[in-house]
Amino acid sequence: MTIIYMDNNATTRVAPEVFEALMPYLTDDYFNPSSLYEPAHGPAEAITAARRMVAKLLGKARPDEILFTSCATESNNTAVFGTIAANQERRHIVTTGVEHPAIFSVGEDLQRRGLDVDFVPVDSDGNIDKMEFVRALRPDTLMVSVMHANNETGVIYPVGELSRITKETDPSIVFHTDATQTVGKLPIDLRDSFRNVDLLSFSGHKLHAPKGIGALYIRRGTRCRPFLLGGHQEDGRRAGTENVAFIVGLAKALELAMERHDEDEARIVAMRDRLERELLARIPYLEVNGKNAPRLSNTLNVACHFIEGEGILYQLSAQGICASSGSACTSGSLEPSHVLRAMHIPFSAIHGSVRFSLSRYNTDAEIDTVIEVFPGIVDSLRRLSPYWDVKKNEPRPEAMEMLTQTEMPEVRDDGEDTKIRGRIS
Amino acid sequence: MTWNYSKKTTELFMAAVSGQPGTHLGEIEDADGFGEHGSISCGDALRFTFRVERHPTDPQLDKITEARYLTFGCTSAIAASEALCAIIEEGDFTPIGALEITNQDIVKYLDGLPQAKIHCSVMGAEALEAAVFNWAQKRGVDLADLGVDIRRDEQEEGRLVCTCFGLTEPYIIRKIEELEMKTIADITNAIKAGGACMSCHHTPGGLQDLLDKVNGSRPTTMKQLPVLPMARAPKAQPPTEMSPFKFAKKVEEVIDSYVRPQLAKDAGDIEIVDIKDTKVYCTMKGACADCVGSQNTIKMLVEQALKDQIDQRIQVIEV
Numbered sequence: 172m173t174i175i176y177m178d179n180n181a182t183t184r185v186a187p188e189v190f191e192a193l194m195p196y197l198t199d200d201y202f203n204p205s206s207l208y209e210p211a212h213g214p215a216e217a218i219t220a221a222r223r224m225v226a227k228l229l230g231k232a233r234p235d236e237i238l239f240t241s242c243a244t245e246s247n248n249t250a251v252f253g254t255i256a257a258n259q260e261r262r263h264i265v266t267t268g269v270e271h272p273a274i275f276s277v278g279e280d281l282q283r284r285g286l287d288v289d290f291v292p293v294d295s296d297g298n299i300d301k302m303e304f305v306r307a308l309r310p311d312t313l314m315v316s317v318m319h320a321n322n323e324t325g326v327i328y329p330v331g332e333l334s335r336i337t338k339e340t341d342p343s344i345v346f347h348t349d350a351t352q353t354v355g356k357l358p359i360d361l362r363d364s365f366r367n368v369d370l371l372s373f374s375g376h377k378l379h380a381p382k383g384i385g386a387l388y389i390r391r392g393t394r395c396r397p398f399l400l401g402g403h404q405e406d407g408r409r410a411g412t413e414n415v416a417f418i419v420g421l422a423k424a425l426e427l428a429m430e431r432h433d434e435d436e437a438r439i440v441a442m443r444d445r446l447e448r449e450l451l452a453r454i455p456y457l458e459v460n461g462k463n464a465p466r467l468s469n470t471l472n473v474a475c476h477f478i479e480g481e482g483i484l485y486q487l488s489a490q491g492i493c494a495s496s497g498s499a500c501t502s503g504s505l506e507p508s509h510v511l512r513a514m515h516i517p518f519s520a521i522h523g524s525v526r527f528s529l530s531r532y533n534t535d536a537e538i539d540t541v542i543e544v545f546p547g548i549v550d551s552l553r554r555l556s557p558y559w560d561v562k563k564n565e566p567r568p569e570a571m572e573m574l575t576q577t578e579m580p581e582v583r584d585d586g587e588d589t590k591i592r593g594r595i596s
Numbered sequence: 597m598t599w600n601y602s603k604k605t606t607e608l609f610m611a612a613v614s615g616q617p618g619t620h621l622g623e624i625e626d627a628d629g630f631g632e633h634g635s636i637s638c639g640d641a642l643r644f645t646f647r648v649e650r651h652p653t654d655p656q657l658d659k660i661t662e663a664r665y666l667t668f669g670c671t672s673a674i675a676a677s678e679a680l681c682a683i684i685e686e687g688d689f690t691p692i693g694a695l696e697i698t699n700q701d702i703v704k705y706l707d708g709l710p711q712a713k714i715h716c717s718v719m720g721a722e723a724l725e726a727a728v729f730n731w732a733q734k735r736g737v738d739l740a741d742l743g744v745d746i747r748r749d750e751q752e753e754g755r756l757v758c759t760c761f762g763l764t765e766p767y768i769i770r771k772i773e774e775l776e777m778k779t780i781a782d783i784t785n786a787i788k789a790g791g792a793c794m795s796c797h798h799t800p801g802g803l804q805d806l807l808d809k810v811n812g813s814r815p816t817t818m819k820q821l822p823v824l825p826m827a828r829a830p831k832a833q834p835p836t837e838m839s840p841f842k843f844a845k846k847v848e849e850v851i852d853s854y855v856r857p858q859l860a861k862d863a864g865d866i867e868i869v870d871i872k873d874t875k876v877y878c879t880m881k882g883a884c885a886d887c888v889g890s891q892n893t894i895k896m897l898v899e900q901a902l903k904d905q906i907d908q909r910i911q912v913i914e915v
Contacts, residue, residue: 301915302869302870302915305869305870305877305915306870308872310872310873336877336913336914336915339875339911339913340872340875340913477636477668478668479639479640479668479669479670479673480670481670481671482609482613482669482670482671482674485599485606485609485671486610486613488599489610498639498670506760506791506792506793507639518636518637519636522636522639522668548613551613551614551615552613554613554615554621555612555613555621555666555667555668555674556666556667556668557623557632557641557642557643557666557667557668558636558641558668573636576636576637
């Protein structure tokens, strides 16, 4: 069976050009770049060149501002814990309710450790509430962390503007952004639109480099303690033998993404828009999550009311189509996506949300297949659903009110005439 | 998390969604037994109905002839619903006999379920039980006389333990006993309790306490988490001669009397969003909102006016 891969916000295939560039460092040039003998110069220089390339492509950053890490999660953890360790006198952090778990869970953990963390809310399209953002800033605010684009919905956040507001309020607040979904896709210029950003995280495997490589930009002068200790690598800011091959791969992948950006972007957005249009035309009670917000051109997150995402994914997978869902059954915990919850998507839709995320390797023929297959899958599950009227092909009358229900049913423990488990009907 | 369902589970699921003959999708109208479990907010819900062949004299000898389900849920929830109906139709059960069917029978029929999906089989058993109680009511059978514990539903209106899934102490205790659960993970896998926010795990009266109540407690020592230095008190406000209230009033006055009329000439307007110390946050409205020069307007007109008329330290920030 041929695989149709539409889960590129989860990970991407390694580009052949990237594979070619990194291979020599796994075979012939395997030496430790910290060693002094002649053969080790090759790998050491390869890292220097890669660092220079990455810095240049992020808007003429300085090479010494780029730190290579193992993944974006490490970059995010380093940014947050490193900043806290270096600035003990301030204990308040501002972030959003829709961050990737690599920031969101860190924020929750910081609360348990006694720091003040504010999660700024978003509206039903996923846009950040700017007024709430301003109100959240305090005299003892240490750090602000806002993602550049959301991995689930693709909604883009005005990082340039938020960082300006932050710095005008108090220049000593450290501004961090998680740009994992946007590096190589959206313009990032650390000398211009992002000049107020102090820390920026991203990883390689979202842009056709291998898994296991990430980077953290640390603007010169930003106070940030190392997270990993034990060696002098990366100027003592991140210990551990450098992953030479993957560092080379990351730089190559970023170079490739920038080179091909305009061409790829035009193709991808055309495919995504067609997929969105056709699915909306063919399926009733289908909604696009984040539809009125600026979104990444490769991401489509649709909510199918009254069915559960795992059954959709399973049937898609049976046809070779790879996508993902924010439903509880696919999350590993029993809780549905905190991102869709934060957007107040009704429960009737939150469990039935499916994300398609494209890359330059997708084709129009693949889009055709999904357009053909997806409506049938939705239909097959709705026939099983106790909330769906098959004859009229719409929700049953008693289920209509659930289309707007965004909170758990009120459960009281005083007994009297309360349904204990919020039963159906 | 990849799928590790048994072959039987996936076969039943695919048969159900493709509507193959022999599957039990649907709802019986005027059913003899009707039961539901779950809710849309929890992520799965099952409506189970059955029809009986009525015994002319003794309702207790009614035979279940037909069973149907409608399910909102994942692959294993749908497969478990199929399994439940198949077991009942194949087994020639009386409704009271059907109460003997447990979630373990469903798991066995499916050739096993992943640990995290056990709750799907529990949902099946719960809906069946509800349907049998419904049948008993309709047929005037007194289950209590037969030694069946029918007070369960009432008992379950007790203290709420898991607020995420709305589960009460009597219900969780009963399930711990019935399913012989030993750990919090067991509870979460079977009935979802404690699977979302997790705050009920170790609180007083929480899941661990209920497990101890049923299984006997083990002495544990609580690990003390290190307490990090707390936030230092916010820095004192810069010494302004005015109170924050008076200061805000004054800013408004200047904006109203001087800035607004200026902006109105160009069909624009301004709104104050927030004031922190001497920082004034504003949004430009009307024609000014889309104007490329709004940054300059803010600095040269608004900020300068406020500086001149109130305090030199004032800084205006556009939002």
